[in-house]
Amino acid sequence: MALTTVRPQGMGFDTGRRNLIINGAMQVSQRGTSFATVGTEYTLDRFQAQNSSLGAFTVTQSSTAPDGFAKSLKWDCTTADASPAAGDFAGLNYRIEGQDLQQLKKGTSGALSTTVSFWVRSNKTGTYILEIVDADNSRNIHKAYTISSADTWEHKELTFAGDTTGTLTNDNGLSMYLRWYLGAGSTYTSGTLATDWQANVNADRAVGQVNLADSTSNEWYITGVQLELGTNASDFEHRSYGEELQLCKRYFQSWDNTASDATSNRTIGGGVWYTATQILATFPFEVEMRAAPTFSTSATDSVTAYGGGWAEQRVGGNGLDTIGTKCARLNFTVGSRTAGHGALVQRQNNGSTWTLDAEL
Amino acid sequence: MFDMNITAAQYLVNVDGDQDTIRATIDGTEVNVPVYVGNRHYDEIMRQVAAGTLTIEDAD
Numbered sequence: 001m002a003l004t005t006v007r008p009q010g011m012g013f014d015t016g017r018r019n020l021i022i023n024g025a026m027q028v029s030q031r032g033t034s035f036a037t038v039g040t041e042y043t044l045d046r047f048q049a050q051n052s053s054l055g056a057f058t059v060t061q062s063s064t065a066p067d068g069f070a071k072s073l074k075w076d077c078t079t080a081d082a083s084p085a086a087g088d089f090a091g092l093n094y095r096i097e098g099q100d101l102q103q104l105k106k107g108t109s110g111a112l113s114t115t116v117s118f119w120v121r122s123n124k125t126g127t128y129i130l131e132i133v134d135a136d137n138s139r140n141i142h143k144a145y146t147i148s149s150a151d152t153w154e155h156k157e158l159t160f161a162g163d164t165t166g167t168l169t170n171d172n173g174l175s176m177y178l179r180w181y182l183g184a185g186s187t188y189t190s191g192t193l194a195t196d197w198q199a200n201v202n203a204d205r206a207v208g209q210v211n212l213a214d215s216t217s218n219e220w221y222i223t224g225v226q227l228e229l230g231t232n233a234s235d236f237e238h239r240s241y242g243e244e245l246q247l248c249k250r251y252f253q254s255w256d257n258t259a260s261d262a263t264s265n266r267t268i269g270g271g272v273w274y275t276a277t278q279i280l281a282t283f284p285f286e287v288e289m290r291a292a293p294t295f296s297t298s299a300t301d302s303v304t305a306y307g308g309g310w311a312e313q314r315v316g317g318n319g320l321d322t323i324g325t326k327c328a329r330l331n332f333t334v335g336s337r338t339a340g341h342g343a344l345v346q347r348q349n350n351g352s353t354w355t356l357d358a359e360l
Numbered sequence: 361m362f363d364m365n366i367t368a369a370q371y372l373v374n375v376d377g378d379q380d381t382i383r384a385t386i387d388g389t390e391v392n393v394p395v396y397v398g399n400r401h402y403d404e405i406m407r408q409v410a411a412g413t414l415t416i417e418d419a420d
Contacts, residue, residue, distance in 0.1 A: 039387075040363045052363070173398055274375060292396035296389055321374040321381040323394035331374065359400060 019237040020101070021094060022046045022247045024118075024225035026061060026071040030245075030254040031355075033061040037078070042359055044073050045248035048093040054183045055081035055213030057090060065223055066119045066153035068236075072223035075182060075212065082214040089184035089206065090213065091131075092222065095360040097290065098136065098168045098175030103229060106134070111162030116178065117233035119224040120145075121153045123217065126210035129181040129193070130158055133200075136175050137166030141197045144208055155224075157233040163197040172290050174360040178227065181205075182212040182220060249287035255347065255354035271305065271330065271343040278317065279305045281330040281345040288326050289358040295320040295328065299352030305334055305343040312337060313348065325358070364404045369393075370417040379419060 028045040035041065036058045038049035043059045051057055056079035065072045073092070081088070105111050116130060125147045133140045143158040168175040181188075184206035191203030198204070212218045224236045239247075255266070271281025285293075303314040317332035330345060347354075368385040372392070382393045386401060393401045408414035 041387075278375075280375065291398040292394035294391050294393050294399060294401045296391040318372045318374070318381065318383070318392070320392045321372060322376075322378075323381060323392070323396070329374070357401070 017237070018226070018228045018234055019239075020096065020227040021225045023244050024223075024236070025069055025238065025244070026065075026073045026223045027241050028244050028248045029061045030248065030252055035059045042252065042357075045244075045252060046094060047073055048095065048359075049075075049090075050093055050179075051090040052088055053081075054084050054088040054090040054185075054211075055079045057182075057213070062221060064121070064221055066121075066155075068238075069119065069223050072119075072121075072221045075220045077213050077216050077218040080213060080216050081183075082211070084183060084185040084211060084213065086185040086187045089188055090182045091184075092180045092182070093177050094179075094225070095174050095177040097172050097360065099170050099172060101168050101175055102170055104162065104168070106163050107137075107165060107167030109164055111164045112229050113159055113162050113231045115157060115159045115228055115230055115233045116143075117155065117157045117224070117226045117228075117236070118222055119153050119155050120147060120220070120222050121151065122147050122212070122220040123150045124210055124212055124215075124220065125150050127208040129206045129209045131179045131181065131205060132160055133177050133179065134163065134166050134168065134175070134197075135177060136169050138200045139163065139166050139197055140194065140200055140205065142193050142195060142205060142207075144193060153221075159231045161196060165197065177360075180222065181209045183214075184209050184211075246287060249285075250290050251357075251359045253286055253289070253293070253356040255356075265304070265349050266347040268303070268330065268345045268347060271345050273305075273307060273337055273339050273341045273343055276336045276339050277333050279312075279314075279330065279332055279334055279343050279345065281305070281343060282327060283320065283330050284327045285325075285356060289356065290325070290360070291358045292323045292325055293356035293358040295323065295354065295356055297352060297354045299348075299350055302348045302350050302352035302354070303330065303332060304346050304348055306346065307341040307343040308338060310337050310341075364401070366405060366408060366414055368417075369405055369414060371419045373419040382416060 062074040188206040193207035194204040269282035312334035314332040322329040371379040
């Protein structure tokens with residue numbers, strides 16, 4: 001007798017990697033743990049705050065979390081705005097590369113549904129909106145969810161239909177993002193909420209959304225974020241801190257000399273006195289990055305070159321050039337020595353932080 | 361598109377003679393931005409240049 005396995009839609013995706021979200025348990029926060037008066041900026045790893053003139057909020061990594069989780073992302077209203085202007089809005093974004101979304105089969109007749117699940121908590125009860133945006137084709141879809149009980153963790157599961165229109169570009173660029181709205185003016189609330197995929201209409205994007213900015217007593221927490229194929233939410237896919245950190249480093253790396261490296265300088269790589277006053281050296285990244293990253297440093301003279309019995313501290317120069325996805329070239333000036341000598345380059349223990357940013 | 365406030369931008373020339381990096385001040389922070397399509401800061405710099413609201417200074 002032949003046996004046939006029947007897998008209804010929403011089932012059968014529950015093995016292997018299910019969660020398309022990195023850092024969904026809010027464990028990793030390389031940029032720090034508190035972000036005051038957020039505008040448009042990344043906060044906890046992979047999660048971007050966006051506030052367009054709606055009061056003011058501080059975002060923090062919080063230890064308030066539901067059972068089974070240790071961390072959450074918290075929005076705290078610090079300046080109230082009970083009457084938003086038309087174009088004001090605030091929300092939390094999660095942005096995804098197109099090459100990581102091809103399994104959604106978006107833009108084909110076989111486009112698959114996806115389900116977003118998460119834990120959420122707020123003193124501000126009422127209706128909230130979660131949006132999925134197809135950035136390649138300017139399309140979006142929305143689901144409302146309700147926070148029913150104040151100051152109580154609630155688990156939400158929202159299923160979004162597949163979209164047979166608009167394929168996602170198979171590359172390392174932005175193709176899709178999720179946005180949890182926290183407040184919006186009439187530009188985004190005056191229409192009818194688009195609960196099916198459609199070309200963007202701003203008025204249909206946040207209809208019914210409560211205003212988290214209407215009191216400085218308001219706060220909103222989220223953790224356990226999962227995006228998966230199918231119509232059912234499976235249990236949250238917990239990954240180790242180390243694994244999440246490595247995944248996050250594709251988008252952002254922090255070379256911090258204030259914490260674990262505080263008692264010792266950190267070796268960067270080898271180099272050479274290219275001229276008597278110029279050092280060129282390798283700077284390999286910890287993980288290959290999504291794109292060539294933007295480099296910044298909180299202190300300019302945070303590098304020392306050792307060679308020939310010398311130790312010369314950086315006094316100027318470009319800092320970093322020839323930036324690729326795997327490494328870059330340190331390029332800085334030092335006190336005069338002898339060209340051609342080898343150099344060992346180390347970070348200085350001066351409390352500085354270097355960052356590499358390849359976020360979407 | 362981000363709400364980046366870019367107040368300065370200047371090409372840097374490396375020892376090979378290439379202008380492969382832009383020194384920019386973005387949201388008050390001085391950064392080195394690679395000339396690389398797909399880097400969100402470079403893409404925004406070029407968008408603002410195309411819009412006529414930003415000029416990248418030549419290298420010193």
